[in-house]
Amino acid sequence: MNIGEIARRAGVSRSTVSYALSGKRPVTxxxxxxxxxxxxxxxxxxxxxxxxxxxxxxxxxxxxxxxASLRLTDMQLGFVASVVEAAAHADLDVLLSPSGGxxxxxxxxxxxxxxxxxxxLMEIRLEDARVARLQQAGLPFVTIxxxxxxxxxxxVDVDYATLIARCVxxxxxxxxRDIALINRSAELVAAGYGPAHRALEGFAEAVAQRGLTSTAxxxxxxxxxxxxxxxxxxEDHPEITAAVTVNEAALPGIQRGxxxxxxxxxxxxxxxxxxxxxxxxxxxxxLTAADVPTLEMxxxxxxxxxxxxxxxxxxxRHLLLTPPISLRASTGPVPIR
Amino acid sequence: MNIGEIARRAGVSRSTVSYALSGKRPVTxxxxxxxxxxxxxxxxxxxxxxxxxxxxxxxxxxxxxxxASLRLTDMQLGFVASVVEAAAHADLDVLLSPSGGxxxxxxxxxxxxxxxxxxxLMEIRLEDARVARLQQAGLPFVTIxxxxxxxxxxxVDVDYATLIARCVxxxxxxxxRDIALINRSAELVAAGYGPAHRALEGFAEAVAQRGLTSTAxxxxxxxxxxxxxxxxxxEDHPEITAAVTVNEAALPGIQRGxxxxxxxxxxxxxxxxxxxxxxxxxxxxxLTAADVPTLEMxxxxxxxxxxxxxxxxxxxRHLLLTPPISLRASTGPVPIR
DNA sequence: TTGTATGCGTTATCAT
DNA sequence: ATGATAACGCATACAA
Numbered sequence: 001m002n003i004g005e006i007a008r009r010a011g012v013s014r015s016t017v018s019y020a021l022s023g024k025r026p027v028t029x030x031x032x033x034x035x036x037x038x039x040x041x042x043x044x045x046x047x048x049x050x051x052x053x054x055x056x057x058x059x060x061x062x063x064x065x066x067x068a069s070l071r072l073t074d075m076q077l078g079f080v081a082s083v084v085e086a087a088a089h090a091d092l093d094v095l096l097s098p099s100g101g102x103x104x105x106x107x108x109x110x111x112x113x114x115x116x117x118x119x120x121l122m123e124i125r126l127e128d129a130r131v132a133r134l135q136q137a138g139l140p141f142v143t144i145x146x147x148x149x150x151x152x153x154x155x156v157d158v159d160y161a162t163l164i165a166r167c168v169x170x171x172x173x174x175x176x177r178d179i180a181l182i183n184r185s186a187e188l189v190a191a192g193y194g195p196a197h198r199a200l201e202g203f204a205e206a207v208a209q210r211g212l213t214s215t216a217x218x219x220x221x222x223x224x225x226x227x228x229x230x231x232x233x234x235e236d237h238p239e240i241t242a243a244v245t246v247n248e249a250a251l252p253g254i255q256r257g258x259x260x261x262x263x264x265x266x267x268x269x270x271x272x273x274x275x276x277x278x279x280x281x282x283x284x285x286x287l288t289a290a291d292v293p294t295l296e297m298x299x300x301x302x303x304x305x306x307x308x309x310x311x312x313x314x315x316x317r318h319l320l321l322t323p324p325i326s327l328r329a330s331t332g333p334v335p336i337r
Numbered sequence: 338m339n340i341g342e343i344a345r346r347a348g349v350s351r352s353t354v355s356y357a358l359s360g361k362r363p364v365t366x367x368x369x370x371x372x373x374x375x376x377x378x379x380x381x382x383x384x385x386x387x388x389x390x391x392x393x394x395x396x397x398x399x400x401x402x403x404x405a406s407l408r409l410t411d412m413q414l415g416f417v418a419s420v421v422e423a424a425a426h427a428d429l430d431v432l433l434s435p436s437g438g439x440x441x442x443x444x445x446x447x448x449x450x451x452x453x454x455x456x457x458l459m460e461i462r463l464e465d466a467r468v469a470r471l472q473q474a475g476l477p478f479v480t481i482x483x484x485x486x487x488x489x490x491x492x493v494d495v496d497y498a499t500l501i502a503r504c505v506x507x508x509x510x511x512x513x514r515d516i517a518l519i520n521r522s523a524e525l526v527a528a529g530y531g532p533a534h535r536a537l538e539g540f541a542e543a544v545a546q547r548g549l550t551s552t553a554x555x556x557x558x559x560x561x562x563x564x565x566x567x568x569x570x571x572e573d574h575p576e577i578t579a580a581v582t583v584n585e586a587a588l589p590g591i592q593r594g595x596x597x598x599x600x601x602x603x604x605x606x607x608x609x610x611x612x613x614x615x616x617x618x619x620x621x622x623x624l625t626a627a628d629v630p631t632l633e634m635x636x637x638x639x640x641x642x643x644x645x646x647x648x649x650x651x652x653x654r655h656l657l658l659t660p661p662i663s664l665r666a667s668t669g670p671v672p673i674r
Numbered sequence: 675t676t677g678t679a680t681g682c683g684t685t686a687t688c689a690t
Numbered sequence: 691a692t693g694a695t696a697a698c699g700c701a702t703a704c705a706a
Contacts, residue, residue, distance in 0.1 A: 002683055013693045018685055028691065045449035049395065050683035052386035053698050060432070065421075071615070077414060084402075084435050088443045093452065094433045095397070098421050106425045112382035115430065137380075223619050252589070252619065278408070282560050282589065339699050350677045355701055362702095365675065387699035390682050678705075683698105690693075 082298025226253025419635025498539030563590025
């Protein structure tokens with residue numbers, strides 16, 4: 001079914017049908033109704049490809065996700081969900097591109113086939129080839145997370161450094177003097193994954209400020225790794241009385257490891273961190289943590305992207321969020337020796 | 338950048354460029370190289386919209402997911418990941434459509450705007466308006482899960498009835514005579530969600546066959562609901578010594594509830610079910626369960642869909658998977674009273 | 675082996 | 691207020 005057929009049946013020209021639909025020029029109520037009747041009857045919808053070709057825009061956003069074979073974390077999933085939601089709200093569709101390596105077919109299709117009006121990139125590395133590629137292609141984009149040199153790009157991120165620092169200060173205030181950081185996986189750190197590096201920065205700075213002794217560990221992004229990590233921590237650093245973490249996926253394992261070691265939280269050991277609310281609330285006892293506002297971040301990313309598409313030459317904007325730390329039940333005064 | 342510009346710079350006609358790219362007719366090696374040089378230099382890629390308009394296909398698949406605001410379950414996420422992966426492997430892009438209600442804008446855009454060559458539908462209800470809509474629109478589609486009347490549609494599903502029945506038989510073999518089913522949420526049951534209904538069927542049939550006494554409970558799809566459910570179960574039915582479940586998201590809560598009640602698994606209580614491997618292995622002790630093969634299902638769904646797109650009039654095909662039950666550590670002989 | 679011409683379905687410009 | 695027509699970028703039937 002195409003617009004010509006509608007026009008024929010309604011006894012008008014194609015342009016009249018087009019204008020009746022868009023309202024961009026006045027159409028007699030009478031003919032408008034006749035056209036609408038035909039459209040309803042035949043269930044006509046403009047062909048998206050033809051419209052995209054003519055208008056030069058696709059009404060579609062690209063969302064670049066980590067390679068699908070890797071299990072997405074809850075946080076990543078939260079971004080996907082909120083981006084899709086926000087896009088749907090603006091009557092935009094979302095094209096998914098699983099892209100990991102630097103020269104990815106799907107990514108290239110999206111970028112250079114002009115299949116989308118703009119792109120949202122997540123899981124940004126400090127040095128990220130995809131960012132460079134998008135800049136070169138001149139395609140509007142917004143990143144969730146930011147690169148080492150963030151001034152030229154449009155992004156939204158959580159201030160991991162500040163949040164982890166706040167957690168450290170909170171624990172120091174409670175009297176803890178020996179604190180561990182349970183970071184993301186060694187692979188992510190090696191790959192220059194921003195949140196892992198910034199968490200470490202914030203940790204180091206706060207620890208130095210307060211004159212604490214500390215140790216920083218990497219930990220795989222899953223429950224078994226969390227359990228192992230706690231075992232190692234208890235063994236190698238028995239003096240440690242508190243930990244901060246940005247590794248939400250390890251939390252169930254951390255909990256299990258502490259339970260198995262007979263460590264009571266927060267009586268014997270305190271823990272705080274940054275995690276999606278879901279993970280924090282499922283922790284036992286519930287985790288004192290800054291809740292990553294995935295919904296707000298995804299929504300903001302779409303908003304920023306739409307602005308950028310509308311005005312590609314406007315100065316870039318950033319959004320660095322510092323959500324409050326929700327005081328729950330996993331932190332308490334340092335145990336008396 | 339368009340094909341005409343490439344042709345101009347290479348000193349050939351547009352069709353020659355097109356044929357050089359598609360290989361659908363011979364092109365002298367010399368001119369082919371000259372064209373390729375220009376293409377490489379300008380980083381040209383055919384415009385997807387123009388190609389879609391001309392060819393009548395978009396090289397894009399639609400994936401209809403539950404409304405993004407609801408948190409996707411691990412299993413749903415597994416489907417999304419494997420579908421995206423399989424599609425990427427076939428050089429196809431995936432357009433996401435979050436669709437819950439019956440008249441959804443995003444869904445309608447995808448279906449009637451011809452934005453995709455075919456659709457994969459998940460979270461199927463026994464009666465599903467979206468299935469009817471797709472049939473009416475004549476758009477090829479495959480469902481993950483199947484409706485009450487599955488003969489006219491192409492689908493891939495797990496045989497929940499058989500799997501749950503097998504779990505019941507396994508427990509009966511171990512001497513259990515009083516068994517509970519922990520089903521999905523009451524809302525899903527009320528909405529006619531297939532897996533919930535088929536689990537109940539299989540449960541009822543096996544229980545009847547073995548002459549067991551039983552009770553069937555619904556339980557919200559999250560940890561707290563699982564905990565509550567176990568409390569209720571222990572209180573109302575203290576005689577129950579085993580449970581089967583299809584509610585993976587409730588597993589952490591079920592585990593916590595059993596621990597809090599001082600119930601040792603499998604010494605005092607056995608539990609088995611159907612769950613993504615991840616959930617089964619994170620359960621303590623590890624859960625005896627049929628592992629839902631999300632990867633295989635997503636891949637198969639894409640395969641079926643591609644077949645269907647290639648031959649829309651071929652007879653429909655189904656895939657009803659019955660993965661083996663992995664014997665882990667959560668089931669044991671009935672406790673002696 | 676290569677070039678020319680046409681049409682895919684829309685929207686926008688120009689003319690009426 | 692409406693109609694005719696061009697143009698978007700590509701693929702292909704047809705011509706040379």
